Amino acid sequence: MKNVIFLLSLFALNLFCAQELLEKFEQDGKIGLKHQNKIVLPPVYDMILTNILIVTSKANEKNIYDQNLSLLYKNTDFVATSYSEEFDILQIILKDGSMKSYTWNGILNDYSKLIPKKESTESYKESRDDHGSKTYIIEKGAIKEEFNNILSNPEDELIHIKYSINGKDAVFLNNAKKLEIEYTQKRKGHSNDKIIDYGYSEEILFNPLKIQYIISKQGSKYGVWDFKERKMILPFEYKKIISYQNYLNLEKNGLYTYYPNIGMEPKYKKLEPYIGNFARFETPDGKKGWVDRKGKEYFDQ
Incomplete structure (x- = not known):
């Protein structure tokens, strides 16, 4: 009888409330799901993730449901899941070696949207006084740093700074000899225009690398x-x-790696760019799989 009631509640949820989010709750150390204060998944799970899709974990068993709690993938179908807050996307690595990427609108097919963008939507040159930029230029064996719209006094000695270069044919992380970083700034007050801190800065788009690399x-x-x-x-x-903006592709002795995600020592015969949180690889002995942004490997099965 309890199973019948549970199935009826799921049916009602699918029919009337397909687009509404579910609420997690905890009972006796286990997690379940509620919808409008009605239990739709009993509190028997060790973990439940509700970003994009519903991922349940109980002992060694994981299952993936859509927001209507219709089963999409059983534990035997996939090897890894990863939610990216940056792109607001849930990615699933299936055991056959394929990858599925889900947004709130369904399966994502255009992976170009997962490439981080450096350019801000509003240029500091056309915006308010609290926008500015730093520009780095490589010229004549040195790096010149220029500030635009930062200091109230254009004669300030910090307007132009030069740094030495180790090596030749140098480029920045954008693979060019000029790099402009836009930002919004914080000031002490109307009577003092000196910068005490940055607000939003495009530097974060290069993390965990640094723009001075x-x-x-x-x-x-x-x-x-x-x-x-x-x-x-x-x-x-x-x-x-x-450079792929926030990670580096290193090649040595015909092998590849990504720094800092995978490490400094190349070990893959083939290594494709990251698609969200995963990159496709092939080892020298022909094994294929996916590697995540922390260097964890998931081999095809």
């Missing part, structure tokens, strides 16, 4: 130099280094 070359090998801290980040031992 440059890719440069010594002999035939590439490395990464922090021009503000004046220290090596990666030694000059790589055949090629390409």
Whole structure:
């Protein structure tokens, strides 16, 4: 009888409340789901995630449902799930090696939307006084730092700063010799225009890398130099280094890795760019799979 009542409640939920979010609750150390104070999943689960889809975990068993609690994937269908707050997307790695990406509108097919954008929607040149930029330019063996719309006194000595370069053919993390970072700023007050802190800054789009990293070359090998801290980040031992804005593709001896996500030592024969939280790889012995942004591997089964 209890099972019949439970199924009827699920049917009512699907029919009348398909688009409304469910509420988690805890009882005796276990988690369940409610809808309008009615239990739709009993409190028997160790974990329930409700971002985009419903992911339940009980002992070693995980299942994935849509917001109507219709079963999409059983525990035997997939090997990993990951929610990205940055892109507001839930990604699922299936055991056959394929990946499904879900938004609140359904399956995402256009992965170009998962590429982080550096350009802000409003240029500091056309906006209020609380917007500005820092520009770094590589020229004549040095890096010049310029501030725009930051200091009230244009003669201030901080307007132009130069840094030395370690190596040659240097480029910034945008793979160019000029990098502009826009931001909104905080001030002490109307009587003092000196900057005491940044508000939003495009620097966060490069995290966990830092905008003062440059890719440069010594002999035939590439490395990464922090021009503000004046220290090596990666030694000059790589055949090629390409920036993907917030991670670096390192090539050495015909193998690849992503820094800092996977590590400094290349180990994959093939390594595709990250799609959200996962990148497709192939090892030298032909094994294929996905690796996440923390370096955890999920091999095809």
